[in-house]
Amino acid sequence: MRFHFKTSYDHDIRLFPDWWTFFVYGALLAVMVALPFLMDSFFLSEVTNVMIWAVAGLGLMLLTGTTGQVSLGHSAFMALGCYLCANLMFAGLPFLIAFPLAGILTGLIGALIAVPVLRLHGVYLAIATLALAIITEDLIVILRQWTGGVNGMFAPDIMIFGTEVNRWVNPEYWYYMTLAIVVIVTLIYVNLLRSPLGRAFAAVRDSEVSAQAMGIDVSRTKTIAFGLSCGITGLGGALMGFFAGAFNNETFTFLLAIQLLMMIVVGGMGFIHGAFLGAIVIAFLPQGLSIVTDNVRVLNIPGLEFGAFGAILIFFIIFEPMGLYGRWLKIRTWFELFPFARRDMFRRQKSYLKTERVR
Amino acid sequence: MEFLQLLLSGLANGCVYGLIALGFVLIYKATEAVNFAQGDFMMLGAFVMIGLVNSHFLGINFWIAVPLALLIMGALGYLLDITLLRSLFGQNQVAIVILTISLGFVIRFFAGAIWGHEPLNLQSPLALGDVRIGGAVISLADLAVIIVTVLLTISLWQFFQRTKLGLAMQASSQNQMAAYYMGIPVKRVQGAVWALSAILACIAGILYASKGAVDVSAGFIGIKAFAAAVIGGFGSLPGALIGGLIVGVIEPFAGRYLPSGYSQLAPYVILILVLIFRPHGLFAQVRTKKV
Numbered sequence: 001m002r003f004h005f006k007t008s009y010d011h012d013i014r015l016f017p018d019w020w021t022f023f024v025y026g027a028l029l030a031v032m033v034a035l036p037f038l039m040d041s042f043f044l045s046e047v048t049n050v051m052i053w054a055v056a057g058l059g060l061m062l063l064t065g066t067t068g069q070v071s072l073g074h075s076a077f078m079a080l081g082c083y084l085c086a087n088l089m090f091a092g093l094p095f096l097i098a099f100p101l102a103g104i105l106t107g108l109i110g111a112l113i114a115v116p117v118l119r120l121h122g123v124y125l126a127i128a129t130l131a132l133a134i135i136t137e138d139l140i141v142i143l144r145q146w147t148g149g150v151n152g153m154f155a156p157d158i159m160i161f162g163t164e165v166n167r168w169v170n171p172e173y174w175y176y177m178t179l180a181i182v183v184i185v186t187l188i189y190v191n192l193l194r195s196p197l198g199r200a201f202a203a204v205r206d207s208e209v210s211a212q213a214m215g216i217d218v219s220r221t222k223t224i225a226f227g228l229s230c231g232i233t234g235l236g237g238a239l240m241g242f243f244a245g246a247f248n249n250e251t252f253t254f255l256l257a258i259q260l261l262m263m264i265v266v267g268g269m270g271f272i273h274g275a276f277l278g279a280i281v282i283a284f285l286p287q288g289l290s291i292v293t294d295n296v297r298v299l300n301i302p303g304l305e306f307g308a309f310g311a312i313l314i315f316f317i318i319f320e321p322m323g324l325y326g327r328w329l330k331i332r333t334w335f336e337l338f339p340f341a342r343r344d345m346f347r348r349q350k351s352y353l354k355t356e357r358v359r
Numbered sequence: 360m361e362f363l364q365l366l367l368s369g370l371a372n373g374c375v376y377g378l379i380a381l382g383f384v385l386i387y388k389a390t391e392a393v394n395f396a397q398g399d400f401m402m403l404g405a406f407v408m409i410g411l412v413n414s415h416f417l418g419i420n421f422w423i424a425v426p427l428a429l430l431i432m433g434a435l436g437y438l439l440d441i442t443l444l445r446s447l448f449g450q451n452q453v454a455i456v457i458l459t460i461s462l463g464f465v466i467r468f469f470a471g472a473i474w475g476h477e478p479l480n481l482q483s484p485l486a487l488g489d490v491r492i493g494g495a496v497i498s499l500a501d502l503a504v505i506i507v508t509v510l511l512t513i514s515l516w517q518f519f520q521r522t523k524l525g526l527a528m529q530a531s532s533q534n535q536m537a538a539y540y541m542g543i544p545v546k547r548v549q550g551a552v553w554a555l556s557a558i559l560a561c562i563a564g565i566l567y568a569s570k571g572a573v574d575v576s577a578g579f580i581g582i583k584a585f586a587a588a589v590i591g592g593f594g595s596l597p598g599a600l601i602g603g604l605i606v607g608v609i610e611p612f613a614g615r616y617l618p619s620g621y622s623q624l625a626p627y628v629i630l631i632l633v634l635i636f637r638p639h640g641l642f643a644q645v646r647t648k649k650v
Binding site for chain 2: 070116117119120122123124126127128130131132134135138139141142258261262265301302303304306307308309310311313314317318321348350351352
């Protein structure tokens with residue numbers, strides 16, 4: 001068991017609380033960098049896919065996990081990021097400029113949308129964002145001048161410093177590009193959580209009333225959270241569209257937004273690790289299921305993927321609301337405190353619900 | 360004449376939305392949770408009915424099958440409550456939102472596995488015959504939908520206002536702990552309301568299936584019913600019906616007068632506008648606490 005002796009105030013907000021954590025994450029990064037030499041291109045593109053889902057999931061995690069606002073409409077912002085990036089590149093901007101610019105623009109538009117939408121609470125917010133996602137599906141068809149409508153659009157070639165990054169020609173370049181983006185986004189996220197703004201996010205999530213009492217401008221904080229979240233998700237959407245190579249209105253349906261939400265629930269709501277663990281589950285679930293159905297013919301039913309996904313989610317919501325990362329935390333605590341860990345340490349407290357309709 | 364025809368078809372569709380919205384509102388009113396699977400409950404109700412009635416399934420007489428289907432769905436609603444939802448008792452609404460969304464996926468999967476993914480027609484006596492009203496034609500099914508919906512809304516509204524159980528349901532949503540102190544068996548009341556809303560979904564499903572073919576993804580019209588419930592002010596039963604009618608009537612007119620592609624946006628645009636300008640709907644249930 002490790003003890004943190006805090007000898008200065010900076011210890012509380014260090015990026016890595018001790019050398020051991022630094023070493024663990026350094027080792028993880030080293031493994032990730034070495035991965036293209038260890039794996040063939042099929043698995044490499046699977047890992048790339050996981051990382052792309054993780055970027056989009058980090059965006060939603062910032063809003064739902066950290067700030068506590070549920071969105072069922074993040075597919076809208078994935079679409080926005082993707083089409084913005086493609087259109088900026090068609091306008092002649094290089095990928096290295098178009099990609100961050102698409103993220104920033106998506107974030108700004110998201111923040112604009114957030115101003116009216118975030119006055120809503122809980123369920124109302126979920127419904128409004130769901131409507132947003134559905135409207136976006138139709139808007140993609142209507143605005144065919146920029147989106148290609150139902151026929152969709154082919155992603156332009158990505159050139160970075162004169163080298164073409166193509167999924168089929170050089171998958172390891174795609175992998176490294178995604179890895180770099182994931183690392184940057186994760187660093188932004190971690191640093192955000194250490195900043196006053198990140199603390200304000202968490203305060204708003206835990207209690208709006210007490211956050212207000214601490215002098216936090218709740219609506220401003222929520223708007224910034226929404227904007228940042230949309231920006232990051234937009235980057236994820238751009239990566240997803242470009243990775244697929246072609247995208248149309250059916251790439252970004254509202255089911256994608258629901259999948260994204262479920263992904264962070266399975267991974268572990270409110271933890272950065274949760275976005276990654278959830279991404280692993282969601283990216284490998286179809287493969288895992290197809291292996292199962294190949295061996296067990298009886299299970300070969302159309303629609304099994306969503307059914308299994310729903311069942312997994314129900315299981316998690318009821319038995320492990322903290323998700324996979326929460327399970328890991330419990331296991332780790334058990335070992336760290338051995339033999340003093342008690343089952344009730346993580347028990348959900350009994351609570352009673354009150355109406356939101358009487359304020 | 361075209362106007363009247365559009366209005367009638369809109370009203371009939373709107374009543375289906377209103378019926379699903381009633382299910383949302385019932386559960387919201389009594390448990391403070393939103394059942395995102397209500398549309399899928401409706402789909403399941405329709406398929407249970409098809410499974411009972413259609414000749415290549417069980418082939419039971421329509422009028423005997425109706426109470427059977429209602430009983431099956433009611434039992435299912437109660438079972439879902441005691442097995443799944445009760446374990447989240449008193450938890451945050453968001454957990455229940457996610458639970459019911461995933462429940463919808465699972466229901467859709469099972470319905471697809473049992474009844475297949477092809478659209479099916481219910482062999483319903485309502486599917487035959489039309490009624491003429493001043494030159495406009497309305498099918499018997501549409502007329503039945505409108506009558507049943509209006510009757511159901513009025514009786515449920517009165518049920519919530521007048522009866523002891525209805526008041527107990529309202530109390531248990533407003534403050535669970537206080538409801539316990541008043542001797543209300545909150546968990547059993549919640550089970551009852553889930554059963555009730557599943558029955559309501561089944562009625563909606565039977566009527567919807569009488570109007571036309573049903574397939575597994577029929578549950579997605581639940582999203583339009585959301586628009587209806589929100590416009591009516593989540594938590595108001597007559598509001599849900601009126602919201603449903605508004606959405607239902609706007610749809611055919613938007614389809615007729617707006618350029619193609621824009622018309623299906625109409626319900627959602629209205630939903631968002633209502634949320635922005637009247638966040639608590641036309642029949643707001645939100646009151647500031649009097650001290």
